[in-house]
Amino acid sequence: MEYLIRFSQSHETFRLPETKAIAEVGGIDMKVIYYNPESPYCVVRLPSEEAAHFLMSRSILAQSIHEHWGTGENYEVLHEEVKRKTSHLWPKYKNSSFKFSLDLYQGTRPNKRRVELINSFSYMPFEGEINLRTADEHFVIFEQWDFQAVTRNLPDPLKIHLGRVVGASQRKLIHTFDLKKRDYISTTSMDSELALVTANIALAGPGKLFYDPFVGTGSFPIACAHFGALAWGSDIDGRSIRGDGAKKSLKGNFQQYGLSHLMGEVFVSDLTNSPFRKKRILDGIVCDPPYGVREGLKVLGVRDVEKYDYVIEKGKVMYKDEDFVPPKKPYSFVVMLDDILQFATDRLVDNGRLSFWMPTANDADQEIGVPTHPCLEVVVVCVQVFDKWSRRLITYRRRPDSEVDAAALERWQQRTETNGGVTADELNPFRRHYFNAFRTQAAVDGATLEAVPN
Amino acid sequence: MKVLSLNFLSCAVKGCKSSSDSYPLHPKDAELVQDDIEVNAQLLINLLPRIDWTALTTTATELGFPALPPQAPTPEELEADEAKLKDLHHLLMETQIMEGKLVCASCGHEYAVREGIANFLLPSHLV
Ligand SMILES: C[S@@+](CC[C@H](N)C(=O)[O-])C[C@H]1O[C@@H](n2cnc3c(N)ncnc32)[C@H](O)[C@@H]1O
Numbered sequence: 001m002e003y004l005i006r007f008s009q010s011h012e013t014f015r016l017p018e019t020k021a022i023a024e025v026g027g028i029d030m031k032v033i034y035y036n037p038e039s040p041y042c043v044v045r046l047p048s049e050e051a052a053h054f055l056m057s058r059s060i061l062a063q064s065i066h067e068h069w070g071t072g073e074n075y076e077v078l079h080e081e082v083k084r085k086t087s088h089l090w091p092k093y094k095n096s097s098f099k100f101s102l103d104l105y106q107g108t109r110p111n112k113r114r115v116e117l118i119n120s121f122s123y124m125p126f127e128g129e130i131n132l133r134t135a136d137e138h139f140v141i142f143e144q145w146d147f148q149a150v151t152r153n154l155p156d157p158l159k160i161h162l163g164r165v166v167g168a169s170q171r172k173l174i175h176t177f178d179l180k181k182r183d184y185i186s187t188t189s190m191d192s193e194l195a196l197v198t199a200n201i202a203l204a205g206p207g208k209l210f211y212d213p214f215v216g217t218g219s220f221p222i223a224c225a226h227f228g229a230l231a232w233g234s235d236i237d238g239r240s241i242r243g244d245g246a247k248k249s250l251k252g253n254f255q256q257y258g259l260s261h262l263m264g265e266v267f268v269s270d271l272t273n274s275p276f277r278k279k280r281i282l283d284g285i286v287c288d289p290p291y292g293v294r295e296g297l298k299v300l301g302v303r304d305v306e307k308y309d310y311v312i313e314k315g316k317v318m319y320k321d322e323d324f325v326p327p328k329k330p331y332s333f334v335v336m337l338d339d340i341l342q343f344a345t346d347r348l349v350d351n352g353r354l355s356f357w358m359p360t361a362n363d364a365d366q367e368i369g370v371p372t373h374p375c376l377e378v379v380v381v382c383v384q385v386f387d388k389w390s391r392r393l394i395t396y397r398r399r400p401d402s403e404v405d406a407a408a409l410e411r412w413q414q415r416t417e418t419n420g421g422v423t424a425d426e427l428n429p430f431r432r433h434y435f436n437a438f439r440t441q442a443a444v445d446g447a448t449l450e451a452v453p454n
Numbered sequence: 455m456k457v458l459s460l461n462f463l464s465c466a467v468k469g470c471k472s473s474s475d476s477y478p479l480h481p482k483d484a485e486l487v488q489d490d491i492e493v494n495a496q497l498l499i500n501l502l503p504r505i506d507w508t509a510l511t512t513t514a515t516e517l518g519f520p521a522l523p524p525q526a527p528t529p530e531e532l533e534a535d536e537a538k539l540k541d542l543h544h545l546l547m548e549t550q551i552m553e554g555k556l557v558c559a560s561c562g563h564e565y566a567v568r569e570g571i572a573n574f575l576l577p578s579h580l581v
Pocket residue numbers: 186188189190213214215216217218219220234235236237240269270271272287288289290297298299300454
């Protein structure tokens with residue numbers, strides 16, 4: 001059977017990847033029949049209505065799903081298709097209470113015309129009562145109008161669909177997890193909508209182990225835990241995990257949402273010196289790594305070993321002190337990306353996913369490519385566009401070793417070794433050039449919760 | 455820090471990664487608390503094959519738990535035996551080290567655990 005998904009018209013490049021990921025979590029064989037980023041309507045083939053319900057049980061970017069009763073360029077074509085395709089279904093709803101409504105995308109209709117359009121379906125032999133509040137069945141006429149149809153005074157929509165409502169999505173979770181209502185956040189907390197979408201795309205689910213190595217205030221682990229995963233996190237900054245040690249802390253956030261039972265481990269560590277065993281035990285890694293716009297990117301160590309010899313000596317003696325702060329040194333963003341890919345390669349189970357965020361300037365010549373690793377296949381790249389910059393959510397799948405190109409792997413290892421690899425201490429010019437483009441923007445947004453590269 | 459986590463973490467010092475002595479870390483002066491968490495059978499059954507049973511046995515003994523059987527149960531056995539499931543859940547998920555240290559037997563470095571949060575940051579001579 002075909003189903004029509006009514007998406008929210010935002011985060012367009014994330015919508016289909018999210019839906020496909022949910023289908024994968026549910027083991028659902030879904031085929032996309034019609035999709036256009038400019039339209040909120042998408043038609044898919046699903047094995048059952050149960051599958052449609054499953055999609056909605058996790059979807060953030062859909063609004064609702066409908067049994068697809070027909071599509072046409074005009075009402076004549078639509079009515080013909082509805083009659084041809086669904087007359088066998090009519091008897092099923094003969095005695096149900098029902099209602100019809102209109103969903104006009106980028107268009108308007110006067111009330112009188114709305115009633116006429118609804119009445120044009122009166123050939124369906126429905127004898128139940130019309131109930132606008134609690135109808136058993138709800139039919140929706142979807143009109144897709146062209147851009148600025150109202151101001152351009154266009155006479156007709158581009159396309160019309162008819163659907164029978166099957167279920168609503170989980171968009172309400174955006175409010176449940178709203179940062180404004182969360183006890184503990186920081187300027188780089190990921191907004192609830194995109195944190196949930198990220199968890200979906202990374203296939204978070206019950207019985208799985210997920211990890212965020214740049215956990216901050218925990219937006220991603222909380223989203224993963226909501227979908228049932230045991231969620232781990234760590235951060236180089238212990239203060240961000242501890243917060244005030246009570247309500248305003250990472251643990252407090254899990255408590256606020258009743259998710260404490262799915263809080264795995266949270267610990268303090270530097271990704272480049274991680275205590276995580278090199279063992280393939282993670283189902284997913286989701287994160288928003290630091291990019292050093294606000295503060296330079298730092299890892300453990302001292303920049304100049306000879307000059308800061310005394311610092312090193314002091315550390316040997318002092319490290320057990322409760323307030324000892326280990327020295328940090330600047331680090332290259334590009335090398336950190338390699339580190340993340342290698343970390344994921346060594347820890348993800350077969351087909352486990354890595355999803356991470358990465359900022360980009362909107363200028364093509366400053367574009368930095370999608371980082372690659374022979375053991376990781378790029379599943380999808382989603383883009384969120386702001387005024388002067390964008391950020392991408394890049395998602396990979398850990399290839400089973402049998403799928404990995406051995407020669408490519410060897411080249412990768414050689415390259416990361418020769419440029420210093422995971423221990424490199426090069427400060428590359430990239431950060432200066434790359435981020436200058438939106439540094440001013442970041443300064444403007446710096447005090448607000450709006451997303452800026454961090 | 456959960457007992458489960460000790461099974462997934464080793465010494466953070468790079469030079470220690472290849473030494474078998476760097477895993478598992480050894481709890482020292484550990485203050486334990488028991489959380490009350492609902493049993494999550496699906497999670498335990500999925501995690502079971504990822505757990506290093508020998509290391510878990512060491513950790514359990516060091517924390518004063520009764521000796522574990524020499525062999526890990528199979529997922530099927532675990533699924534069929536509620537008591538076993540509960541015991542394992544209690545050890546892995548409910549038992550937390552709140553205060554104490556974790557010691558690497560290879561390099562001797564001590565990691566502090568405070569208010570349940572382990573700190574793996576290394577002083578400069580170890581990075
Ligand atoms: C963009 S923030 C992540 C925010 C997080 N997603 C949230 O919702 O709060 C990046 C985090 O990475 C941490 N970080 C920076 N350098 C790190 C390193 N070398 N290893 C681990 N974490 C690091 C920072 O302390 C910061 O909390």
